């Protein structure tokens with residue numbers, strides 16, 4: 356299966372939100388990263404066919420998704436950023452309702468719902484009202500909903516927002532298990548969500564796709580540029596003025612910092628193996644959220 360984006364562009368009242376994206380996605384996990392307002396949600400909504408591109412098109416195996424229509428919807432699972440649940444439904448009733456919208460018959464839906472509630476660790480909440488679930492539980496219910504029709508293309512907009520570290524690990528494992536022959540595109544602000552599972556990382560800035568590479572390839576770019584620096588605290592303004600500074604800790608009169616620099620920075624500097632978090636810093640000049 357191949358999902359092709361050709362010159363995909365979306366404007367809102369003349370302002371560009373997604374800018375001329377052309378790329379190809381094949382089975383595997385893709386991590387979509389970018390600062391707030393970069394266009395991630397807009398891009399995902401177009402891929403989920405709930406928003407029309409202003410220009411350009413999206414095709415599956417060469418056929419435009421607009422022409423595929425319902426056949427495309429059968430192929431996709433989508434977790435929106437904001438799920439808009441019916442709070443008076445129970446978790447089970449909600450999934451039954453979504454399953455009927457997706458055309459599953461009652462028998463196959465009931466089996467699938469039990470499997471999925473187990474996968475997202477919500478069996479105990481099966482008959483709880485959604486309004487009474489925690490934010491993380493609702494997110495997990497949203498993930499289950501996206502998987503109901505066993506989709507070949509899975510689009511997940513910040514699936515791990517609000518999940519605690521244990522659930523985040525479970526989610527990563529679930530994704531590794533199910534990714535197989537599917538195209539999975541997930542957006543996140545938490546780099547560790549995709550560090551070990553992404554086949555490729557897509558970096559989005561101001562609506563433009565600035566990078567689409569395997570994590571190892573992106574990391575190579577930073578090889579020899581990431582440093583651990585210990586320096587007098589008084590040097591900090593100079594360091595911050597000249598280099599990109601990541602994690603920073605004060606230790607009495609000294610600072611310890613992760614620094615991205617082409618040449619050896621001043622102070623006591625030792626080279627470090629680059630991590631994906633450094634990439635975020637390098638491209639967006641800011642630290643990503645760290646795992647809660």
Ligand SMILES: Nc1ncnc2c1ncn2[C@@H]1O[C@H](COP(=O)(O)OP(=O)(O)OP(=O)(O)O)[C@@H](O)[C@H]1O
Pocket residue numbers: 367371372389390391392393394395396397398
């Ligand atoms: N419905 C809308 N009407 C007008 N402008 C919009 C609309 N939706 C998004 N935008 C604008 O489009 C741009 C991209 O927004 P989008 O929500 O796609 O970014 P994002 O990368 O998902 O951000 P975040 O990380 O904050 O979720 C932003 O400038 C945003 O203000």
